[in-house]
Amino acid sequence: MSRFYATETEISERIEFLKDIGRSLQTANVIPSTVIFREARVAPMVRGYFLLNKAYKNWRIHSGHNTEKPKIGALMAVAINRFQPFLPIHPANVKDTAEARCNEVYALTYALSILEKPFTPDTPEKLDFWHRVLEIISGSSCVTLEPYFVDVRYQTDRALNEYTLAIQPQDKLSINSLISIFELISDKGDALRR
Known part of the structure; x- marks a missing residue:
């Protein structure tokens, strides 16, 4: 059987990067202490991202092309939404957006960090935009990863190269919207707006 396209080193580096972002969000109290960061979910989530990325490349990217940062951010946002590494301690009694949309805040923070674009929702317009993007992330589906997610849930250990996944029709809209x-x-947006 062939090797998986991402190395264990690449996967491990992405896991640590995402753990650092999650911890930083809690240290800075962007995501409050009333939310638990379930770090054990980050490793399977990152592996799920790499499976989703492989399926995306098979669907949309021609041989020899690389996935661009906006696509990486979008696919990771979808994976984060599926694996939900953050969990409010009292989900029925959340008090604010950071608590209610903690995973979406995490996903958007990751995407903005790899895009190297700071964003502070400090005006009514920016706040409205921020809420809409969080809602889009929240509504994203990831049926494509269901076989992998089930294996993770039942602790079935399979090598990533054993999965043959295709982007499912119900996932295409959310992936394309986030991209x-x-x-x-x-920066690509500057050229698109000209």
Whole structure:
């Protein structure tokens, strides 16, 4: 059987990067202490991202092309939404957006960090935009990863190269929507707006 396209080193580096972002969000109290960061979910989530990325490349990217940062941000946002590494201690009694949309805040923070675009929702317009993007992330589906997610849930250990996944029709809209948003935010968006 062939090797998986991402090395264990690449996967491990991404896991640590995402753990650092999660911890930083809690240290800075962007995500409050009333939310638990379930770090054990980060490793399977990152592996899920790499599976989703492989399926995406098979669907949309021609041989020899690389996945651009807006696409990486979008696919990771979808994986984060599926694996939900953050969990409010009292989900029925959340008090604010950071608590209610903690995973979406995490996903958007990751995307903005790899796009190298700071964003502070400090005006009514920016706050409205921020809420809409968080809602889009929240509504994203990831049926494509369901076989992998089930294996993770039942602790079935399979090598990533054993999965043959294809982007499912119900996932295409959310993936394309997030890619479009992140492209417009990125440097590429400057060229698209001309």
